[in-house]
Amino acid sequence: MRHAWVVASVVMALACGGSTVDSRAPRHSSSIAVSEDGRRVYVVNPDADSVSILDAAHRVLLREVALGPTPTPAADGTFTPAVMPRALALSLDEQTLFVSGQRSGRVHAVSLGSFAVKTSAPVGSEPVGLVVAADGSVLVASSQDAKVVKLDPRSLAITGSVVVPAQPWALGLTRDGSTLLVTHPLGAQVTPITVTPFEVGAPWPLPEVVRAGDARLAQGVARSLFDVAARPGSRELWVAHALLAQRTAMPTLNFETTAFPALSVLLDGVVNQTLSTDAQDVPGIDGALADVVSGPRALAFTPDGRFAVVVDQASEDVLVVDADAHVQRTLVRPMPGHLLEGLAMSSDGHTVYVDERGSGDVAVLTLDEAGQAQVDGTPIARLTADPMPAQLRLGQRLFFSANSDVFPITTNHWVACSTCHPEGRSDAVTWRFAEGPRDTPSNAGGTRGTGFLMRGAERRRVQDYWVTIDLEQGGHFRPDDPVAQPLLDALAAFVDFGLPVPIPPATDAALVAQGKALFERADVGCATCHFGPRLTDSGRDNPGLDLAGHVELHDVGTCVTSGFSDAAHEDLDGHPRAACQFDTPALVGLAASPPYLHDGSAATLMDVLTQTKGKMGDVRGLGDDELAALVEYLRSL
Secondary structure, three states: OOOOEEEEEEEOOOOOOOOOOOOOOOOEOEOEEEOOOOOEEEEEEOOOOEEEEEEOOOOEEEEEEEOOOOOOOOOOOOOOOOOOEEEEEEOOOOOEEEEEEOOOOEEEEEEOOOOEEEEEEEOOOOEEEEEEOOOOOEEEEEOOOOEEEEEOOOOOOEEEEEEOOOOOOOEEEOOOOOEEEEEEOOOOEEEEEEOOOOEEOOOEEOOOEOOOOOOOOOOEEEEEEEEEEEOOOOOOEEEEEEEEOOOOEOOOOOHHHHEEEEEEEEEEOEEEEEEEEOOOOOOOOOOOOOOOOOOEEEEEEOOOOOEEEEEEOOOOEEEEEEOOOOEEEEEEOOOOOOOEEEEEEOOOOOEEEEEEHHHOEEEEEEEOOOOOEEEOOOOEEOOOOOOOOHHHHHHHHHHHOOOOOOOOOOOOOOOOHHHHOHHHOOOOOEEEEOOEEEEOOOOOOOOOOOOOEOOOOOEOOHHHHHHHHHHOOOOOOOOOOOOHHHHHHHHHHHHHHOOOOOOOOOOOHHHHHHHHHHHHOOOOOHHHHOOOOOOOOOOOOOOOOOOOOOOOOEOOOOOOOOOOOOOOEEOOOOOEEOOOOEOOOOOOOHHHOOOEOOOOOEOOHHHHHHHOOOOOOOOOOOOHHHHHHHHHHHHHO
16 A cells, blocks of 8 residues: 655745845755865754764764763753754855754854854744855744844844744745745744845745545645745745644544645745645545655755755655656665754755764765665764763654654554654644544653643553554554563653753743742632642652542633533543543643643633633733733743
C-alpha cells in the first residue's frame, strides 16, 4: 500500500521590481549554510552550545566555536544548554557568522578570521529564525516575544522592531529582498514585513484542507511551519509544514489519518490547488508523490528553481520534488544519520549538505540535472565531543523519529511523538479522542513533579505512553517487550530531563508581582489547586501516583456536553473516570502553549480566567487591571 504525501498550493504575487544587492539565491533562515565558493560549511550545534565550521573539500571539522560553556547535566539530571543556537547566516562579505541563541536570548556574531565570538546582543525571548537582508541588516524572529527585530550588522544594535502574531519561527526573503516572510508554527499563517520601511502587512493564512470521504486523504490544519523559501525564477513562495486532521475522531483516528506532511506554494495569498497521493485503494486519487514521509523540516531550491529539496525530520529522509510538475523525483532513504534539522545547497546546485543534529554530523548528497539524489560518502563529523548523555540522545531520537525501519514506533514512517508535540511542546490542536475533545499539552519541562498524566489522570509516567504509540502511532512498544522497555526508558528520560521549560516572554516586573499576590490570595483561590514547585495539586496525598488510590480531580466548569462531548472512560489500569472531572495541570511555560483548558476552548490566558465562571478561582470580583496583572504573572511562569 502506498500512502499520502501532500503539496498544498497557495500563491502570492509580489512586486519583483527593485534591485537585488546580492546575486545569490533568495535567503531564508537555516541551521546550516555554505560559503559562496563552496569551500566551507557552517552548522549550529544546539545541544553543545557551539557552531562548527567544516572544510567541504576535505570533509573534516575545521573548527568548533564555543558560544558558551559546554553544557553538562545539572545536579538533578536535567540537561539544558544555556545558548541553544538554532539558526545562522553569513554576512554579505562572509567575514562574520550571525547565530541566534534560543535560550540565551541573544544574537552572537562569530568572526570567521579569528574563529571566536566577537560580540553578542540581546534581541528578545527565544530568538530562532535569522536571516541577513540584501542591505546587510540582520533580521531575527523572537518567538516568545512575538516580534521581529532588525539589527545593525556591525554593532548588533536594534534599528527596527515590529510586533507580529504569536510565536514567529522561520524567516525568508522574497526574490528581490524587499519583503521578509515570517512563519507561525501554531498559527497557520505567513506574515509579510517590508524590509524598508520595516512594517508589518496583512497576514496570509494557510486555510484548513478539508476533504470528504476516506480519512486517509491528506487533510487538516497547517501546523509546524518550520521553513519558508522563495523559489528562484518565479514568484512562488514555498512553506514546509504538516497538516493535522483535527476533524477525524476515534476510532478512525490513527497513524494514517492523523498527520500529513505538506508543502504550501504561495501566490496572492489564496489557495490555488492541493496535490496529494493517498492510499492506492482510495478511488479517484492520482499518485503525484509516491512515498510516505513525515515531519518536513527544511527546504531549499536548486539555483534554477527546477527542484525543491526537502528534509523530512521524522521519517529521516530527503525528498526531491519537481517544482514545476509537483511530483516526487527522488527519495533518499535511509539517510546515514538522524534528527535532520536543515539543509544547504552549493551555488551550482549539485551538492546538498544535510544537518543531522542527532548523530553529530553533516551528510553530503549529490544532485544531478535530472533531480536524482544520492548519499555521497561518509558524513562529516562536526563535534569534538557530544556533551548530551547517551540515554538522552537516544530518547531524543525516539521522540523525533517516525523511522519505522529502525524503531517499531509507528507504521510506514508516519507519526512521531514530535508530530503532535513539535519542539516538545504543543501543536495547538484539539483532538477527538474517545474520552472527549483534548487539547495537546506541552511536554516542555518534563513530567517530574506534575503528578498524574493526561487530562483525566489516566496515566502516571511517560512509559505509559506505549498505549499512544500502539493505538495512535501504529507502533509496537509494549512495556513487557524486552526490546521496547529500554527504549521507553530512554524516551522518558529525554522528556523529563532533556526538554527544558520555555523561556517566558518579556513581562512587566511590577505587574507580575501584583499578579502573584492576587494568585496567592485566599479569596481569589487560584492557589487552592495550583501550589508547590510545579503549581499543581495533582498527586496530592498520593505521592506514588497509584491509579487505584486517591486521585484529585475537579469539575472546573469546562465540561463539553454538546457536539463532540466529554465521555466517561477508564484510566490505563481500568479504573473509571467521570466525563467532567479533570486533573489540575502544572502551570509551567504557559505563554508557549496556547490555547488553554482541556479542550482548547480558551484562546488566551484572559479567556481562562473569564470563561470558567468562578470555578477555577473566584476572579469575578477582580477589576480589569487586576485581571491583567494576574495574566502577566501567568505569562511569566
